[in-house]
Amino acid sequence: MPILSHWKQIKRHWQLYVCLFPPVLYLILFKYIPITGTIIAFKDYNVIKGIWGSSWVGMKYFNQFFDSPNFWMYIKNTLGISVYGLLVGFPAPILLALALNEIRGGAFKKAVQLITYAPYFISTVVMVSIIIVTLTPNIGVISKLLEAFGVHNSNLMGIPGLFKSIYVWSDVWQFAGYGAIIYMAALAGVNPELYEAAKVDGASRWQKIRNVDIPGIIPVSVILLVLNCGNVMKLGFEKVYLMQNALNLSTSEVISTYVYKVGLLTASFSFSTAIGLFNSVVNVILLLMVNYTARRLSDSSLW
Amino acid sequence: MASKTAIRESAGDRLFLVGIYVFLALVLVIIVGPLLYIVSSSFSSPLAVQSGKVWLFPVDFSLIGYKTIFKNPQIVIGYKNSLLYMAAGTALNVVMTVLFAYPLARKTLYGRNFFMVMLVITMLFDGGLIPYYLVVKNLHMLNTPWAMIIPGALTVFQVIVARTFFLSTIPDELSEAADLDGCSDWRFITSIVLPLSKPILAVMTLMYAVGHWNAYFDALIFLKDPSLFPLQIILRNILILNTIDPSMMTNVNVVLAQQGLKDLLKYSLIIIASGPLLIVYPFVQKYFVQGVMIGSLKG
Numbered sequence: 001m002p003i004l005s006h007w008k009q010i011k012r013h014w015q016l017y018v019c020l021f022p023p024v025l026y027l028i029l030f031k032y033i034p035i036t037g038t039i040i041a042f043k044d045y046n047v048i049k050g051i052w053g054s055s056w057v058g059m060k061y062f063n064q065f066f067d068s069p070n071f072w073m074y075i076k077n078t079l080g081i082s083v084y085g086l087l088v089g090f091p092a093p094i095l096l097a098l099a100l101n102e103i104r105g106g107a108f109k110k111a112v113q114l115i116t117y118a119p120y121f122i123s124t125v126v127m128v129s130i131i132i133v134t135l136t137p138n139i140g141v142i143s144k145l146l147e148a149f150g151v152h153n154s155n156l157m158g159i160p161g162l163f164k165s166i167y168v169w170s171d172v173w174q175f176a177g178y179g180a181i182i183y184m185a186a187l188a189g190v191n192p193e194l195y196e197a198a199k200v201d202g203a204s205r206w207q208k209i210r211n212v213d214i215p216g217i218i219p220v221s222v223i224l225l226v227l228n229c230g231n232v233m234k235l236g237f238e239k240v241y242l243m244q245n246a247l248n249l250s251t252s253e254v255i256s257t258y259v260y261k262v263g264l265l266t267a268s269f270s271f272s273t274a275i276g277l278f279n280s281v282v283n284v285i286l287l288l289m290v291n292y293t294a295r296r297l298s299d300s301s302l303w
Numbered sequence: 304m305a306s307k308t309a310i311r312e313s314a315g316d317r318l319f320l321v322g323i324y325v326f327l328a329l330v331l332v333i334i335v336g337p338l339l340y341i342v343s344s345s346f347s348s349p350l351a352v353q354s355g356k357v358w359l360f361p362v363d364f365s366l367i368g369y370k371t372i373f374k375n376p377q378i379v380i381g382y383k384n385s386l387l388y389m390a391a392g393t394a395l396n397v398v399m400t401v402l403f404a405y406p407l408a409r410k411t412l413y414g415r416n417f418f419m420v421m422l423v424i425t426m427l428f429d430g431g432l433i434p435y436y437l438v439v440k441n442l443h444m445l446n447t448p449w450a451m452i453i454p455g456a457l458t459v460f461q462v463i464v465a466r467t468f469f470l471s472t473i474p475d476e477l478s479e480a481a482d483l484d485g486c487s488d489w490r491f492i493t494s495i496v497l498p499l500s501k502p503i504l505a506v507m508t509l510m511y512a513v514g515h516w517n518a519y520f521d522a523l524i525f526l527k528d529p530s531l532f533p534l535q536i537i538l539r540n541i542l543i544l545n546t547i548d549p550s551m552m553t554n555v556n557v558v559l560a561q562q563g564l565k566d567l568l569k570y571s572l573i574i575i576a577s578g579p580l581l582i583v584y585p586f587v588q589k590y591f592v593q594g595v596m597i598g599s600l601k602g
Contacts, residue, residue: 017406035429121517139355141340
């Protein structure tokens with residue numbers, strides 16, 4: 001297309017560009033400027049000199065992080081919680097959706113759906129409070145239940161070895177129902193002729209699940225799996241930070257909480273940014289690798 | 304789909320179905336149990352809570368937990384702040400998302416791919432905590448209500464969902480016809496697009512509103528003044544850090560009873576904080592399901 005015609009098109013639809021102006025300005029201010037701001041990872045950030053005036057230090061802060069005695073602990077904790085979360089959290093909604101799909105749409109099915117989605121709306125602060133109060137020794141319902149089964153416990157939140165499990169299973173409790181929605185939609189979209197054919201062939205319920213339902217949700221699952229794997233290093237700050245206490249730090253300190261503590265609580269801006277940048281780079285590489293593998297092994301991928 | 308053949312099901316299939324019902328019933332119990340326990344505890348007496356007598360139903364019914372909460376000025380301020388941030392933040396979110404998503408759905412927009420790529424890149428890369436903090440600081444928003452509204456003005460995911468919706472519900476022919484009739488883009492948006500987009504606007508409003516109500520991270524890093532704190536930060540201080548203002552314990556002298564009240568307050572607070580959402584939830588549930596569906600069409 002000749003340039004003149006582009007120009008005519010732009011002029012004719014100038015109002016669309018006016019619409020775009022505020023959101024694009026927002027992206028520049030709050031997304032792109034911070035991306036360029038990551039250069040302070042290679043500088044000695046000084047509040048007075050500002051980002052551009054501070055002096056270069058090369059890889060100093062990266063090396064400081066790699067050499068720190070706790071480096072492997074942070075990596076291990078981050079990956080440990082993420083991978084455990086993925087192994088349990090990824091199949092849970094699928095299992096729930098497959099089970100729900102087997103029963104007919106009556107009051108029971110509606111009730112299960114309504115109630116399993118509900119915890120999604122609970123805020124992180126309240127969720128962590130629920131975890132803490134239900135685990136309180138002698139008072140909390142889960143703690144008492146364990147006691148009734150003969151498992152004597154003191155403060156479960158203070159046992160380092162339990163941190164991962166508490167984190168992961170409470171996540172399943174909160175999000176499995178919501179996560180099942182997307183699989184329910186995929187199951188509803190399966191070609192009804194396949195079910196007819198399975199019935200004619202005399203397939204049992206289990207055979208129908210294995211040969212019709214599961215292949216029907218594979219494309220959605222692969223995409224969600226790729227997305228989840230791409231977030232392995234991006235383990236959220238919010239819930240981990242709230243669940244931390246002095247006793248469980250050896251298993252609960254992850255990269256994002258460390259970035260926050262180093263950066264904002266001790267004001268080591270450059271060091272903190274270097275850790276964050278290292279994390280993002282590893283993460284993008286992971287996402288690309290997983291996406292590439294998914295594309296090779298199946299037809300579905302992000303791009 | 305299996306309704307007509309239910310009678311002819313084999314024994315194995317029926318057993319399988321029973322297994323599924325048992326599984327789902329178990330899921331229900333696991334989800335409802337802790338919630339019921341918290342609701343019941345919040346309506347029990349401090350002593351009953353502290354001595355661990357409460358299981359699934361209230362013991363020594365009392366409202367003392369709730370009465371104490373509503374006397375606390377911190378919590379009242381937090382509630383007000385949260386409502387304010389939610390209302391202002393959600394309004395800005397919806398406007399910004401539509402302003403971005405609609406042009407991206409128009410083929411006549413020259414440079415459409417450029418803007419789309421610009422949007423998607425921010426999903427892959429982000430500057431991290433400190434550079435983000437420094438931007439907000441340099442804009443002089445630290446410790447002001449603006450920090451709770453402007454930095455989260457839109458989420459990429461919602462823009463993509465809205466764009467998908469516009470692509471599938473506003474046909475190109477419609478905008479072309481309006482174009483030929485001399486209707487401006489702006490007029491087309493206000494008199495055609497918005498009225499046709501009520502479902503997605505509802506979904507978007509709800510999702511953003513819940514996000515604002517539940518958020519605590521931005522408040523944690525940007526706010527210092529307690530009079531600006533949203534409810535979630537105050538909850539964190541009381542529920543997780545265990546710092547209760549002694550003035551909350553009015554008329555209670557016995558140390559033991561104070562400890563009991565402290566425990567009881569946590570339960571009542573949990574209910575007060577999530578109550579509004581859980582009450583509205585059954586009525587808006589279907590919009591959320593819709594939102595997830597539209598989002599999954601093309602992600």
